[in-house]
Every structure is written in structure tokens, then in C-alpha cells.
Amino acid sequence: MTLEIGTAAPDFTLLNQDGDSVSITDFKGENVIVYFYPAAATPGCTTQACDFRDNINSLKSAGYTVLGISPDKPGKLKKFQEKEGLNFNLLSDEDSAVQKAYGAFGLKQMYGKEYEGTIRSTVVVDKEGSVSHVFNKVKTKGHVEFLREQLGL
Secondary structure, eight states: OOOOTTSBOOOOEEEETTSOEEEGGGGTTSEEEEEEOSOTTSHHHHHHHHHHHHHHHHHHHTTEEEEEEESOOHHHHHHHHHHHTOOSEEEEOTTOHHHHHTTOEEEEEETTEEEEEEOOEEEEEOTTSBEEEEEESOOSTTHHHHHHHHHTO
8 A cells, every 4th residue: 555645644553662552643733753664673773763763852843753663562662662762652563554554564575585574664644644755665874864854854
């Protein structure tokens, strides 16, 4: 599934790193950066998460909330958050349903082999709950700088 700019963001409720339920609708009236990553504590995902961590205050001051979503269980997300000092919610999408709804799950290729998995993607949801930006197959290094440019921050 591919998200269309201007359409309502798919609704979801997932458990965060602390086992608390978090819904996209909890952030109505806020801009939300929802980023999808394959696995906590891997090199690329750590680079990307730490980029958000290091820039969270400037994103918040510009009116953006950050949510990271992966297929990891809440316990693994908690360890990742604590180890890296992450200062935003990490959400567990074990069955990949939210990833699929947001177009962040599909066919990938590594070393000539095809398989299905999380496609590193970022979706920006505006204050009204509509999709304002979709970025697929994003790079981990410099991702926040890229988002700043695209969002005019």
C-alpha cells in the first residue's frame, strides 16, 4: 500500500517501550514524524535513532513529535531506549500491520536474495491527522537534516 499526500493517516494503537498504549490519534493537533526502522540496536537503526535523539529539542520547538516504529517487542525497545538514551517513544509493531498500512513493509533485496521486511520509511502526519509527506527507502545518516530541508525547518 502506498500512502497518498492529503489522505487521513491510518489509525493505530501500539505498545511503546514501557508497555503503554500509544495511538496516532493521541497527537491530534500536533505534527508527527513517524519513522519505520527494521530492528532496534542494529548499526543503521542506531545511527538513525541517535540522529533523532540529538535533534529532538529542535524538532519539538518546530512543533513536531517523533515516533519510531519497528517489529521489535517492547522489552527490546526499552533496552534500546535505555542504552542509547533515546528521548522519544519507540512503538512495537510485531505483526507489521501498521508498517503495511503505512507502506513501510514489502519486498526487499539483500545480497541478491529477496525477502519481505520493514522498508526504512518516514511519514509526516499534520495537525489534522492527514499525511503531509512520505519518504521511502530513506538513508540513516543525515536523516533529520534531510527532513528539515523537506519540511522547511
